Amino acid sequence: MPYHKSQPKKKMSEMKLPKPMMKPRKDLSKGQKELMKEIKPNHSPAHMREMRKLMKKGYCFQQAHDIAMKLVGK
DSSP, X not given: OOOOOOOOOOOGGGSOOOOOSSOOOSSOOHHHHHHHHHHXXXXXXXXXXXXXXXXXXXXXXXXXXXXXXXXXXX
16 A cells, blocks of 8 residues: 655645725625535634635635635644
8 A cells, every 4th residue: 555645735835816806894795604514514713714704804704714624624
């Protein structure tokens, strides 16, 4: 059986991030909250926390999800 060494997750400062699609906001929109409820059972609390933080910075749901997958994982 081959030995696979997992690579450490990247930090936000090390990643080349896309520009946010929206303006920063204090809270998530109704639609964003509904999407978060749908994916909550399939992802870790750390992933959800990272997505929430990114979406408040102005990233759309898909951008936040992709970045959170790279930073935190599932």
